Amino acid sequence: MSDQRGTSSPDVGTGGSPFVVDIRTLERKPGTMEQLHKTVVVDEPVGLDMIGIPAGSPIDLDMQLQSVSEGVLATGTVSGETRGQCARCLEPLNGTVNVFLTELFAYPDSETERTTDSDEVRRVDHDHIDLEQAVIDAVGLDLPMSPLCSDDCEGLCTECGVRLAIAEPGHHHDTIDPRWAALQDKLGDGDRPDDSPAGS
Numbered sequence: 674m675s676d677q678r679g680t681s682s683p684d685v686g687t688g689g690s691p692f693v694v695d696i697r698t699l700e701r702k703p704g705t706m707e708q709l710h711k712t713v714v715v716d717e718p719v720g721l722d723m724i725g726i727p728a729g730s731p732i733d734l735d736m737q738l739q740s741v742s743e744g745v746l747a748t749g750t751v752s753g754e755t756r757g758q759c760a761r762c763l764e765p766l767n768g769t770v771n772v773f774l775t776e777l778f779a780y781p782d783s784e785t786e787r788t789t790d791s792d793e794v795r796r797v798d799h800d801h802i803d804l805e806q807a808v809i810d811a812v813g814l815d816l817p818m819s820p821l822c823s824d825d826c827e828g829l830c831t832e833c834g835v836r837l838a839i840a841e842p843g844h845h846h847d848t849i850d851p852r853w854a855a856l857q858d859k860l861g862d863g864d865r866p867d868d869s870p871a872g873s
Contacts, residue, residue, distance in 0.1 A: 724757025
């Protein structure tokens with residue numbers, strides 16, 4: 674894990690999370706700004722069921738922290754390598770996610786803090802802000818619910834499960850009308866009642 678701020682340790686604050694940032698240098702002076710360039714390693718996957726940043730992978734934060742009258746405004750980009758699988762054919766997928774994040778962290782005694790529900794705004798806690806949930810939300814909203822290896826992915830054969838992209842041309846399975854299955858078992862594969870439905 675690297676931290677290029679050159680200020681307080683990034684691991685101080687609630688739970689020692691690497692997403693917690695000391696903002697005392699902003700001194701609550703509106704207009705004061707500071708750059709945050711930091712790489713953190715996540716202990717849990719970040720993203721969705723089918724695709725996300727896996728546990729143990731780095732997330733790069735390139736942010737600007739600005740003191741405003743109501744709190745600290747964090748803006749910038751969050752990026753990381755993603756892994757997942759195609760929602761149609763289940764083939765592995767590798768890629769990157771790069772999202773823009775804007776989040777206000779309200780001061781404890783601000784009007785925003787007093788008038789906003791706790792689940793609608795994030796807060797400054799003992800001169801620290803915790804970017805973790807904001808990063809999780811931004812990445813989750815940016816990733817596709819049903820990732821695809823290609824827009825024209827044909828998926829899997831519903832009968833045998835083979836990937837249709839690599840199946841032989843015209844891949845199909847002859848199916849038997851269940852009404853005739855017992856009779857065909859007695860007659861053999863080469864026989865079929867004359868009045869059985871065509872193509873069954």
